[in-house]
Amino acid sequence: MNQILKTTKYVVDNSTNVKINKTKIKEFCKTFNKSHINHWINKSPFDLKTLNEKDRLHFLLIFNSISFCYWKEPKWTMEYKSEKFDGAWGMMATLGKSIENNIPILDMKYLSNINEREFEKITKANIRIPLFEERLKTLREISSVLVNKFKGDFSNLIKEADKDVIKLLDLLIINFPSFNDYSLYKGKKVYFYKRAQLLISDIFQAFDGKIYGNFKNPEELTACADYKLPMVLRRLGILEYSKELTKKIDNKVEIIKDSKEEIEIRSNTIWANEFIKQELKKSILNINSININDHLWLLGQIKYPDGKPYHLTKTTAY
DSSP states (O other): OOHHHHHHHHHHHHOSSEEEOHHHHHHHHHTOOGGGOOOGGGGOSSOGGGSOHHHHHHHHHHHHHHOOOOOOSSOOEEEETTEEEEHHHHHHHHHHHHHHTTOOTTOHHHHHTOOHHHHHHHTOSSSOOTTHHHHHHHHHHHHHHHHHHSTTOHHHHHHHTTTOHHHHHHHHHHHOGGGOOEEEETTEEEEOOHHHHHHHHHHHHHTTTSGGGOOSOGGGOOOOOOSHHHHHHHHTTSEEEOHHHHHHHHTTOOOOTTOHHHHHHHHHHHHHHHHHHHHHTTTOTTOOHHHHHHHHHHHTTSOOTTOOOOOOOOOSOO
C-alpha cells in the first residue's frame, strides 16, 4: 500500500465528520460501465493534440502547476472562441489562447522571469484570478528549477523516473516544493499529492501510455482529492457529512486548510474512490483509480439547479 493510501486510511478509520456509505457504492457501481472511462482532458475546450509532443508535455506541467482554487464571487470567468469558461476548463482555455496568441508560455526561460504584468495579461478575465501571487510564484519556481537542473526540458526529469510513477511522484515532490501536498492529522502526516498525481495521470492518458506516458505502474495512482470529487460523492450518497459540517458547506462557510474537517473530506474521498474501484474490478478487471477519478470529476461539471455546493477551502493544493 502506497503512503497516500496508508496515511489517508488512518484518517478514514478515525473520522468523525465524514463517513463512507458502502451500500451507496454498490448502487453506483451497478450503473457504471466501460463507456464511462474517459480522460477528462478529452472534454477540454483546448485540443492538446494540436501541439507537438514536447509542447504537450510542457502544457500539462504548466497547467497542473497553477490549476487550483478558483472559487470566488463573482467567479473568475474567461472567454474563448465565443464561449465562457471558469475553473480548470478556464485555465486550459487561457493557456491555449496564449499559445494561439504567440505568448511563449511553454518556454521555461520565459516563465522563469515572467512578471506580474505579463501574467495578468495571460489570465485576464472578468476579475483578477484568485491567488494570483501564488500562481505566479509557482510558475517561476517550476520553470527556474527546470532551467537550472534539467536544461529547461521536463522530459529530462521524467527520464530519471525510469517509467515508474512512484519514482516520478517523488521527483516532483523533491524538485518542486509547491507539489508537496500533505497535512497533519492527530500528529501524523497525511499525504495527498493531488496536483502531482494529476500531472502524472494526465501525462499517462494524454500520450495513451506511450512516449512520455509510457509508465509501467499507473495503477499506483490514487484519486486526486479536490473540490468536485467529494461534491459528487456526496450527491451520490457515498460520502455522508456530520450535521455541523453539512451546515458549513451548504452555507458556504470556509473550511480551513489543514483542519480536521478538510483532511477528513479529502481522505474519505480517496478511499471512497478505492472502494468503488474494488467493487468495479469484479466486472472490469483493468479499471484503475484514475479512470474512476476522471468519471467523477466530469460528473461534477454537470450543474443541477438544486445541487449542493462543494466545500470551500483556500489552498494551492487543489
